[in-house]
Amino acid sequence: MDLEPNKKFVVPIGPQHPALKEPGHFEFAVDGEIVTGATVRLGFVHRGIEKSAESRTYVQNLYLMERVCGICSHVHGTAFTIGVEHLAGVTVPPRANAIRVLVAELERIHSHMLWLGVAAHEGGFDTLFMYSWRDREKVMDILEEISGNRVHYSANVIGGVKFDISEEQRGKILSSLDFLEERTRHYLKVVNEDETFLGRTVGVGIMTREQAESLGAVGPTARASGVERDIRVDAPYAGYEQFPVRMITDTRGDLHARFVVRIEELFEAYRVIREILDHMPEGELTARVPRRIPAGETISRVEAPRGELLYYIKSNGTDMPERVKVRTPSLCNWGSITSVAVGHKLADMPMLLVGIDPCFSCNDRTITIKSAGVDLGWTWEDLRQHGIEAYR
């Protein structure tokens, strides 16, 4: 989008800014208080993970992939392991699949509660921010109890999971869930009834179903616009076949709908976790996996808290992948911001930005556009040199 800096006043925001905790640069062209154009500049946290993956073994890569994003680290690990298991032709034991889903849903709870707080903070509603983050600590306690770490739980190994859920842990999880469910009901009430909050959200940033589809929005952002798209339902992976989830959609497409969809998803997560704990399959936690993965290529898709996450893995028969491609949900949702923002007040921008639950660490990447007849296969040296030249 052309900003025409000579004619319009441009408000630059970032990369270091008090609102979001991650670096991203935005430029809003404004006419008075109304935004007439928006651009995003990403790439401040581009670390070159996809290229690094090619010089690490599959086991090392698992830990690298978990660190694509700190908030949704488990789904990244799950998508990667599902892909590698598919290449190796390994069937994961049902108990491991159930635990994967359990941790994924716990992660969804932690991510959505984190988002609720940050979104409320952007709207100037710090009380809700503090409350939701206080209650989020309960989920962090559960995750720490079962995995030993608050963030980056490393639940997955290739071929299964690392830890089991004991009877004692089951009781703790269930009692925490009761507390969380009650609190979530309260949040839903606040989001639906608080007048100042409704003033900031209802009718703001409306994205129609057609827009959402043409812009390629994914996850709760798309579902709030009535797009029925959820990998857990469309193409169940891990244990989602055994423990199905209900897709939550809303047709209004405004910020308020995004709040409601995410909070309703929390209830769904509580229900699924309870069901898993009640019907946990018995058996082994891991299957044997060969160190060298047979040559081939595969695609695995999972539903991250922010939407569809896609992994493409190409193996050449050694213990290191030849190519790993990650397509993260946040990058797909950025397009919706730059077009929806136009016509809104500048003061609505923070809420709109947060409305898609942006995560910068997973969407900063280099993209080269392949022109006809030019081979753009980059070697390790080319990339390193490019990294040095581009940011000198």
Next chain:
Amino acid sequence: METKLASPWVKVIEGLKAWARINSPWVIHYNSGSCNGCDIEILATLTPRYDLERLGIKIQGSPRHADVLICTGPVTRQSRERLLRIYEQMPEPKFVVAVGSCGLSGGVFHGSYNIVGSIDEVLPVSAYVPGCPPRPEAIIHGVVALLESLKQPA
């Protein structure tokens, strides 16, 4: 024109400055390439369970108001310049706390083409908080250890 004070006064003023600095440090946070894990833990230290503000520590949006720069993640080539700019905008005396394994050594991203390296290759770091990510208690401990070290006469 510089005014020279009698030495007992200098001592009193320096003591007063140190006291003020230790009791209300303002902190700025910058993510120079982190995976987000450390950032959400830093945010968690501000929220009711850990409540860093009870120690007089406040997260500040502008580098010009900040005393301490809390930095997470390895330094990517693109954020290096920004990181330096933020550091240069901070008034003296200023301190840097590196949070997380990546900030200390590059962590899992070590050797990647777009990584400059650890934070101490770019800025002078006063305190290191290891962990992937460090617990909020560890981050608080790191900041408090930095403040304790300021109590010693230089």
